[in-house]
Amino acid sequence: MALAVAACTTAPARNPLAEWRPSSNFDERRARVIVLHHTEVKGAEAALEILQTRNSGGRVSAHYLIGADGRIYQLVAESERAWHAGASRWGGIGDLNSDSIGIEIDNDGASPFPDVQVEAIIVLLEDITTRLGIPRHLILGHADIAPTRKRDPSAHFPWQRLAEAGFGLWPRMPPAPASDGFDPWLAMRLIGYDLRDPDAARCAFQRRYRGIECRLDADMPDDAGAGSQWLPGDADILHDLQQQLMEMPDAADG
Structure with a gap:
């Protein structure tokens, strides 16, 4: 950057x-x-x-x-x-x-x-x-x-x-729906997350942007599924964050 x-x-x-x-x-x-x-x-x-x-x-x-x-x-x-x-x-x-x-x-x-x-x-x-x-x-x-x-x-x-x-x-609210074919993992990488352990990275994203205290070393809440799967709305948030970064001057340097 x-x-x-x-x-x-x-x-x-x-x-x-x-x-x-x-x-x-x-x-x-x-x-x-x-x-x-x-x-x-x-x-x-x-x-x-x-x-x-x-x-x-x-x-x-x-x-x-x-x-x-x-x-x-x-x-x-x-x-x-x-x-x-x-x-x-x-x-x-x-x-x-x-x-x-x-x-x-x-x-x-x-x-x-x-x-x-x-x-x-x-x-x-x-x-x-x-x-x-x-x-x-x-x-x-x-x-x-x-x-x-x-x-x-x-x-x-x-x-x-x-x-x-x-x-x-932080996503603009409400975030625009992600387009068909949107790749959430590509957006995660662009934002900066280390994807060597994808579930851990997804858990960190959901903790920060969804307010879900997911733990990969413990049972997840039955109604959350955090960390182990994408939740409804995750793709829209990631799409908006990706768009914000792409609109920033010199974002490609980071």
């Missing part, structure tokens, strides 16, 4: 919007996308302890953490490579740690996200994308880039609300 050059091309080591809580778990990196996570631990302080230290699961970090109260913490400078994405892929990007800003969100993965927290996410996204020239549609969930391993930021995350603020790719 060809990126627009931001007015300020040098990112400050410390964001004035955030309280600086440094982590040593990083190395050099650059940013082209933003990846959102949820913490699944009890509170921001517990998340900070994990993100700032070596824990039983290995060293992990993120550039930012947003508490349930809307407080923004910065742990790693934007010019550095935080360790948040793990084995992941999006489109032609195979090392998301090197190409992304990671934002952890204080949430247990089963609860709605408070309004004050969502507003803080939007404020931070506006700040980062403006300064770094990251395309505003390239706001991804951890599950989008690692669908076989991750489910965050969960089906409860308000992707539509972010889209209304101008962030992330």
Whole structure:
């Protein structure tokens, strides 16, 4: 993806919007996308302890953490490579740690996200994308880039609300019906999903765009069938997302 050059091309080591809580778990990196996570631990302080230290699961970090109260913490400078994405892929990007800003969100993965927290996410996204020239549609969930391993930021995350603020790719409502012969898998690949495990990728898509918390390692709800099959309306949504990408300048570069 060809990126627009931001007015300020040098990112400050410390964001004035955030309280600086440094982590040593990083190395050099650059940013082209933003990846959102949820913490699944009890509170921001517990998340900070994990993100700032070596824990039983290995060293992990993120550039930012947003508490349930809307407080923004910065742990790693934007010019550095935080360790948040793990084995992941999006489109032609195979090392998301090197190409992304990671934002952890204080949430247990089963609860709605408070309004004050969502507003803080939007404020931070506006700040980062403006300064770094990251395309505003390239706001991804951890599950989008690692669908076989991750489910965050969960089906409860308000992707539509972010889209209304101008962030992330979201279908226009109601989406126009997909044409006969439309290939949903081709659209998934164009959007960026890694199709090496098609069911996992479809599950990630349905979690984000249909609000269905599908799990490939557990029984699916009887009325959902998510992950294992396409649902009515999936093709229309994918068709609209594909059309939006094709209408974007330089979309072919991404």
